[in-house]
Amino acid sequence: MWTLLLLLWVTPGPEAFNKGIGEPCEEHLECRSGCCVSNSLNPHRFCTAQTFFQHCLPWHKPVGYQCYHHWECQSRCCSQIGRSLKRFCVSKTIFLQCVPWRKLKGDLCRSHRECLSQCCIRQRDSSPRRCTPRTGILAQCLPLN
Known part of the structure; x- marks a missing residue:
């Protein structure tokens, strides 16, 4: 009897798994994917997808955000734009190559x-x-x- 009560107390209810990818969260249990990770642009955490091996994907910057390395971007492409020395996340070509500046x-x-x-x-x-x-x-x- 005590074991059943303990299980009911520890097991999250259906409302705990209701947040989709991109929604704010505080714990992994809140997300349908089971992944709640920090956003590098602000201190908040968001639900993200899992890999095939059930690892949580880290948050990456979308196209247009300033970057220093390819791995920072969702597209995996960080390139110089215009005449400034700043680099930004850019999209890939149809051949899956980074668009060079x-x-x-x-x-x-x-x-x-x-x-x-x-x-x-x-x-x-x-x-x-x-x-x-x-x-x-x-x-x-x-x-x-």
Whole structure:
């Protein structure tokens, strides 16, 4: 009899397992997934999914958040955006590769692959090479002359 009462007291009721992924929580028992982890952006904890091996997945930053390492991001991609030296979580390409940051129009460059336009040329023989937009009907890498 005492064992049954003890089990009823220790076993959580159905209301304990009602929170879905992304909802705030304080303990693993509150989540349907059984995982309640800390969010690195604030001190709160949220329900997250489990891996195939029933481990709780850590919280990762979504696309657009500032990062320093690939592992910080949900996409596993942390890249420089724009001319600032800051890095942000970015999405992956359809080939599951991290979108690399490329130089913008007018930036100094050494090769085509450095530029967003994939076009790094000199406008005049004496000028430095710069990223330029592709031009013409066939979108070629031509000087603007």
